[in-house]
Amino acid sequence: MATTKINFYERYAVEHMEIDMDDKGLFCKVCSERHENVSYTVRVDESQLVPVATSCNCASIKPCKHMHMVTEFYARIYRSNVEKAQAKAAQVEVVETPVEQVPPIAMELTAELRGRGKKLVATDLSTKGSLNGAQQTAGLLMALPSRKAKAS
Ligand SMILES: [Zn+2]
Numbered sequence: 001m002a003t004t005k006i007n008f009y010e011r012y013a014v015e016h017m018e019i020d021m022d023d024k025g026l027f028c029k030v031c032s033e034r035h036e037n038v039s040y041t042v043r044v045d046e047s048q049l050v051p052v053a054t055s056c057n058c059a060s061i062k063p064c065k066h067m068h069m070v071t072e073f074y075a076r077i078y079r080s081n082v083e084k085a086q087a088k089a090a091q092v093e094v095v096e097t098p099v100e101q102v103p104p105i106a107m108e109l110t111a112e113l114r115g116r117g118k119k120l121v122a123t124d125l126s127t128k129g130s131l132n133g134a135q136q137t138a139g140l141l142m143a144l145p146s147r148k149a150k151a152s
Pocket residue numbers: 040056057058059060064065066067
């Protein structure tokens with residue numbers, strides 16, 4: 001769907017596009033690529049957040065390039081509006097955040113508890129260190145019988 005390729009005609013046609021309204025609503029007049037002084041009427045549905053092309057009076061299979069051009073044109077000019085709407089939504093979230101940050105007091109308490117926990121872990125490590133020493137001694141003892149076995 002993302003047609004990033006814009007050829008010279010499309011750029012020219014969009015730049016010279018006539019936007020107008022009649023009793024049926026919004027429409028764009030897009031000049032023809034092949035025929036000079038010929039333009040096609042692309043009907044636009046602007047009831048949605050971003051207007052979209054709904055029809056074109058050219059002979060091509062729909063949706064035609066004129067409809068794509070008009071839809072992309074509106075998607076481009078309305079992008080800032082959509083971004084502004086998203087930015088406003090983000091600002092609302094920022095305002096709401098301080099309310100969510102009330103629990104920090106509880107978080108600090110848990111941090112202190114974690115600090116105590118670390119001390120306990122440190123004691124555990126020293127215990128484990130002695131255990132490892134015992135295991136190493138056991139390993140040496142286990143190695144001795146094997147030597148004896150080889151000797152005998
Ligand atoms: Zn068309």
